[in-house]
Each structure stands twice: as structure tokens, then as C-alpha cells.
Amino acid sequence: MLSKLWILAYRDLGRNRRRTILSIVAVALGLGLLILMNGYIAGVMDESVQNNIRLNTGHLQIRADSYTEGELSLAWPDLLRDPEVLAAHAATLPGVRGAAPVLWAGGVIATPNDSLGIQITGIDPTSTIYDPIREALVGGVFLSADDRTGIMIGRRLAEELGLAVGSDVSLTVVDSDGNADEGVFTVRGLFHTGIPSYDQGSVLMPLAKAQAFARTERRASAIMIMLHDNQALVSVSAALRSPDLQLLSWQDMNRLFLETMQTGLAFYYILDGIVMLIVAVIIANTLLMSVFERIREMGILSALGMKGRHLTQMLLLEAACMGLVGIALGLVLGLGGVAYLTYVGITIGDIASVAGDSIALGSTIHGRFVPETFAGLSIATFIFVLLAALYPAWYAARLEPVVALRG
């Protein structure tokens, strides 16, 4: 019986070919769009987090218990007293790629014409954890540890202030005693990470010089630790745990960012829903029109003894056919699009700078394959298509044979 319903459903779809194709295209485009959108978002989220880890937070940080994120405190109790020892210990742990002390201070960079608020970061130029910056060097040279007057800034900041390699600038920092200290520095190198907030707001100098400048002696704000991969996070954390220190994982440090992203995603979930709804309406419309066109035919079928439930099955089969073909095409379209995003990416240039300081977006955005999400979207699309068929199917099932035969 079902086999004949299949034939009926299949042939009915062929009858108004253009309408059937349009419906299939609607499903395909809808799902394709959903997959592309979700692959894109996953890519953006992932990339932002990875960038943030690479350039800002590392996988793990050790800080003094009283240090609070965002305050950039230079007060001695808020700093780590023996950062070199801690960093050296951390570097010996299995799974650790690199560990280095870092000192952060809020400051102002000034030229004769202009001044801007920036974050001064004292780094250990020899540490491998700064490889990403080393790779991002676009002019001049990388800092050396014993450089007492050199700094590196983002090309973006340099352009904004009209600076070049070799230019002198004045930096001001409020030191650990609360006094403003000023010094003149020379731009040694320019980097371009592609992350606007970083390229625009960071001034890097050797740790020793930063410590002297901010009068922290050998103290540091944190030990930044990069792992080979995320698996080691738990074991490394456990090995480093100590009562007067806080250990922050990249999840902790990106929590606000991840939460903001999740909230932003709510909008996309609504968008997902709207796309599915549009697809459902198109399918419902197609089936309803084909039911209206075939009312007399359904009268004939019911005169032959076909029951309402068979007519329902027939229409659901038609919907399922269109849905499955559309989903297959949509997967091809969507996965193709995501593949393009993943392997080629789209260059968004400076647009990302409007995204604000906390979102570390590169200037090229990549997609990501999230098979579970794509499968879920396909299933959801299929369910929506079937739900859309319910009304036409119900309508067909409750047609009175006499009414139907009158056409």
C-alpha cells in the first residue's frame, strides 16, 4: 500500500514540476543559509576565542590572589613577587609550551600633536609565547630583552599617531606609588595581528624596562602560560595550585566574552527560527495548493475506498520527498559555503574594529564545521517541513467524498 502511495506522491510532485522545484529550492536555500550562518558564527566564536588566547590571555594565568581583572593595579600586594621562579616552574610541567611573566599597566602614549590611552605590556621577548607577535611583525625588529628605550606598537596605532620605526614617543604611566612617570621611547618594531583592539591599544616593552618604569621592582602582574593543547589544562592547573595565588583558565578569562557571544547568539536562534518558518510556509502553501487542485481526484480516491489517513500519508510523503531532496541540496550548498569560509575566509577589513575592545576578531573571518549543529538543523528543517504538511494533510483527510467529487 505504502509503495503505491509513494508512486502517487512522487508522480503528483512531478505534475506541477515548477512548484515542486520552487519548494525544494526554498528548503535548500533555507537550510543552506542556516548552515552557512551557523558555521560562520561558530567560526567567529572559535576564532575570537583562539585569538584572545593567543594574544591576550594565554591558556592559563597565575596571578596574585588580590589582583582584579581590568584594574591593571600596580600595587605591590596585587603583584606576583617571584615571577621568574613561578614561570620557570610552570615551564617544566608536561603539556606547557611556554610560560612567561607579564606586567600590565595603564598608560598614555603621546606625540607632540596627539595623545592616546593605551595598555603597556611588559613582556619577556625571548619567550615563545610571543611567537604570534613575532610572526605579526610588519616593520622594524622585535624587542630584545635588554632594550631600555625600545617599544613595539601596532601598525594601526602608529598610523593613527603618524609614527614609524625609529620615531620617538612619550609614554606616561601611573606607577605603583601613584605618581605619574614619563619617559621617552623609540619605536623599534610594528606588528599587525589583524585584531584591531590589540593593534590599536597595546604598547609592548621588555619586562625589565616595564618593571623599572612602573616601579614594581621584579614583580609581575601575571604568569602567562601557553599549552600545547587544551587537554593539559586540568593537570597543569592542579600542579600550579597554591593558596595565595589565583589560577585563571582561558575559559575563566574569556567568560564575559563567551557570555556576550552567547547572548548575541539568541538573535541568531531567532533568525534560524524565522528562516525555518519561511520554509515551512512555502511548503504548506505548495501542498495546500496541490490539495486544492486535486480535490476532485481525492474524491475519486475516496470513492475507491481510500481512507482519510491514506490521503494524509500521501501528502506527508510528498512533503517528505520535497524535504529530503531540499535538505540534500541545502547540505551541499551550506557545506560548500562553510568550506569556502573555512578554507578561504572572508576579509572584513576594518569593520571589526567597531566590534569593540573585548572581541578579538581578526580581519579575515573563517567558518567552522560543526557537524552536530548542521545535523540538528537538517533534522529541524525536516520536522518543520512535515509540520507544515500537517494542515494540508488534515484538510485532505477530512474532505467529504461528495464535496470532493463535486470538485
Place this chain on the structure above:
Amino acid sequence: MDAIQINQVTKTYRVGATETHALDHINLTIGEGEFTALVGPSGSGKTTLLQIIGCLDKPDQGTVLIKGQEVTRLSANQRADLRRTSIGFVFQFFALVPVLTAYENVELPLLLSGMKTSERRARVLELLNAVGLEDRAHHRPDQLSGGQQQRVAIARALGPRPVLVLADEPTANLDTANGHQAMEIMQRLNQETGTAFVYATHDPRVIAFARRVVKMEDGKIIDNL
């Protein structure tokens, strides 16, 4: 036992304030194997009566017995089952399923009855043969003439070996020659299979095929030979 027994069947249509007594206390008995013409002017109630006999519609009052079974209180599904097993339909418009071939159209009610594949195939070929269309088995309705389509419909109606075939003006859309051929086929199949036929018409040449003529006017049976 009679194929059909109808007692005091009434059907009234209301459209706005006007009431039409399409069937007005009809009593009628159709014996097994009869070949009966239902005759009357347009609007006399022929179609309404055939639909009620065929379990496509329910009367307002009265009873309908098919092979002794009262059918007016059956559910929609039970009536569908009864149509499938006991009643064949031939309509004025050639009511074939357009997406199915002649073969598949004849096969459809057999499929609904769950007949086995081999048996079904033999039965479809036998029926197409009986209406002279074995060479048109794989044509779609739009590739068949009106006369051929109506013969496929006759074959389809007889597939499940029903008690009764109801034909509502089966020749109205056919030319004289094709109408004549369709009537001859129905008459022959009536004699060969013993299936009762009731057909509505107002064409005297078609009435001439009947062994029994029931005349209707204004929803009443006025002559019952």
C-alpha cells in the same frame, strides 16, 4: 438477498432560505445482478440517490441496506471499507487518477484491498482485456480517448468484484459510438460477472440497454418497472 434495499430515504439541501428536496421518501430495491437505468430529467435526484447508495453521502432520514447491512450509521472509515469491497463507481467525467497509467488505475482498488501481487497482476490484465484495452495498459489518461478512459474506469470499478457498480451518466461525455461501446461492455460484464449495475441517464438510446428502468422526478420515484 437483495443487493440494495432503500427505505424512506430523504435528502434535503438547504442553500440560504431555499430548500431542495433532492430525495423525497424514496423506497427502492435492487436485486443482485440487475442492470437498471435510473432515468429522469436533470435535477430529479439521480446523482444524489447514487451517492447515497454508494455510501459517499448519508441520507437525512431513512435506511440503506447493502446486502442486508444497514450503512447509514457507519463511520467514515467503515463506509470507505464498504466502498472499497462492495461498490464500484463510474462517473460522468472520466474519473481516472491522472498521474497513474491505465494499468495502475485498475490496480489501485486492488492494492487498497491488499490483493497479492501475482493475483493482482492477473486480475488487472484480465479486466483490461475485458474492456479491450490490454494494449493501452501503460498509457496515462491524457494519452487515452474519452471512450478508452471510460472503459478503464469500468474495468477499475469491477476490480474488487463488487456487489454493485454505480454509473452516473457514464455516456454523457461520449459520442454515440463510444457511448454505445461503453454500454455494451457494461451489459456484457453484468451478464458475465453477475455484478448489479445501476446507471443514471436521460438518453433514450442508453435507457434501451436496461432490463429495468426506474424513473425519477423531483426527488420521487414515479415509475418503477
